[in-house]
Amino acid sequence: MALTKLCALLSVVLVLSSSTSVQGLVHYPPANTSITDLTAVLNGHGAPGIYNTSHTPDDEYGIYNWCNMPHVRKTEYKVPSKEYSLKYLEVIQRHRKRTPYASNTFFKEDITWDCTDEGPYHYAKDKSKFKTTPIYWQAETGTQNPFEYTVGPGFVNSTCQFPDITSEGLEDSKQHGQDFRGVYGDLLQFLPLSWEKNKYQFRVTNNVITTQTLSGFAAGIYPDVDEYFAYIQSDSYDSLEPALSCSLAETVVGTYQGPNTTWSSHLDLTSALSARFRNVSGIEPNDTAGWNTSWDHPYDNLSAKQCHSKPLPCSVNDTSICIGQEDANEIYRLGNWEYAYRWRGAENSTLYSTLIMGPWFKELQGHFKNHLANANQIKYYHNFAHDESISAVLGVLQIDEPVWPGMGSEIVFELWENTSNKTNHIRVLWRGQPLKTSTPLGTIDMLPLDTFLSYLNETIADDLVGLCASG
Incomplete structure (x- = not known):
């Protein structure tokens, strides 16, 4: 196993040394926090934020709320x-809260989850002849x-889609749209008017939950508009989801998430918690569907329930055996550590992030270039994506x-012009405030645009297609 890991690491080193296009990439480790310090995670107490409501008190706004993250207000x-x-304004955001993925549900859940009359809607529009009838699933x-009975029922007799x-x-998404309009419309008087559809654009992924999120957001930002079109790329090369084929990315992540790594050690150190979770969930110790290789599945299952005010699960075989809140809190701490390690903590995580979301950053750079060259009238572009999309973007920027x-x-990527000297500057907002990075860029707050673009050009390979194939 150690030899396999060494060979994989050597492969990454050889690729980097043979490619001048990524020689400027430097990994700057993140700050040591209660999230990134595994010892603090294992010995800590409580959840790393809010997990049981979308509401954050105004005097605490900005703190971590898994159910409804802080945004610009x-x-x-x-x-x-x-x-x-x-x-110019470009945004990338994660979808809103949902039912868990089917792969993250137990074979049989001890509670119900009903979505009667909620959708999702699926219907076609006739171009000119008649108005079709909305259909929902x-x-x-x-x-x-x-x-039907060869797979687990999950939530018994549920009318829901998983995810949905x-x-x-x-409702959270609509409020987000209203808050966004409050800043960039009411406060800054920047947003295009709703009917100026040549000046703004929405984009979604092939996963319908991003389109569903947009439907709520659009009702908040432009309540007078009945419908929109949203850009979507083929699922064979979608840079936003991301759904790209990159063998090198798999090689890179394997160097720090395989056997004999910090990753495997954290799973060994939490074996007792894993056993308690299996006693309730019914997941087998030899499961090969991802339940035993990370805390992702348990995290999604529990957090989706708690964000919707549902109880933590009990065993369907013995209702006296349940997941306690402290165990759930530890799973939430572990999930945050895993994401921090995968996308920022591991030495090769910056390279991995560039391979995953590098194509999207090239599109972002193209949008900046087109705007500055007056190539089109778009001034506001909004992308609706996923947690890994956001994690990789923050990984490329090396969030602290x-x-x-x-x-x-x-x-949020804001492009500003200094009207006195005609220079262009970039500000990046995360959780509503300027993003602090671990790089020499520091906090990206009115950073010269050329400096920002130089960082991206040095960090992201020129030939991403060729580099991905080299793995």
């Missing part, structure tokens, strides 16, 4: 000095189809205090 927004004028169970943005998630991006996590 007028109350906390810092308007730059008067010599700066906002020219409801899961059918208890059928005579014998194959819930009504509460849509990484976390697992919660529901609705938002990164």
Whole structure:
């Protein structure tokens, strides 16, 4: 096993040494925090934030809320000095809170989850002849189809899709849109008017939960508009989800998430917690579906329930055996540590992040270039994505205090012009405030655009297709 790891690491080193396009990449370790310090995670107490409500008290706004992450709002927004004028705005955010993925549900859950009358909607639009009838899906169970009973029922007799943005998630998304309009519309007078559709653009992934999130957000930002089109790339090369084929990325992550690594050690150190979780969930010790290789599946299962005010699970075989809140809190701490380690803590994590979201950054750079060249009229571009999308973007920028991006996590790229000397500057907002990085860039707050672009050019390979294939 050690030899396999050494060979994989050597492969990464050889690729880097043979490619001049990534020689400027430097990994700057993140700050030592209660999230990134594994000892603190294992010996800690409590959850690393809010997990049981979308509401964050105003006097605490900005703290970590997994159910509804902080975003730009007028109350906390810092308007730059008067010599700066906002020219272009691009956002990438995670979808809103949802039911868990089917792969993250137990074979049989001890509670129900009902989505009656919630959708999701799936219907076609006729271009000119008539208005079609909206159709929404409801899961059918208890059928005579014998194959239905070869898989676990999960939430028994549920009408939900897994995953599916819930009504509460849509309400959070609408409020997000209203808050966003409050800053960039009401406060800064920058947003295009709703009918100026040549000046703004939305983009989603092939996973329908991003489109569902956009439907709520759009109702908040432009409540007078009935419908939009959203850009979507083919699922064979979607840079936003991301759904790219990159063998080198798999090689790189394997060097620090394989056997005999810090990753495998943290799983060994939490074996007692894992055993308690299996006693309730019914997951087998020899499971090969991802339950035993990280805390991702347990985290998603428990947090989705608690964000929707549902109880922590008990065993369907013995209802006296349940997941306690302290065990859930430890799982939440471990999940945050895993994301921080995967995308920022490990030495090769910056390279990994560039391989995952490098193509999207090249698109972002193209949007900046097009705007400055007056190639089109787009001034506001909004991407609806996923936690790994957000994690990789923060990984490329080398956020100083990484976390697992919660529901609705938002990164805002603001392009400003200094009207006195006609220079361009970039500000990046995370959780509503300028992003602090571990790099020499420091906090990205009115950073010269050329400096920011130089960092990206030095960090992200020129030939990503060729580099990915080299692994």
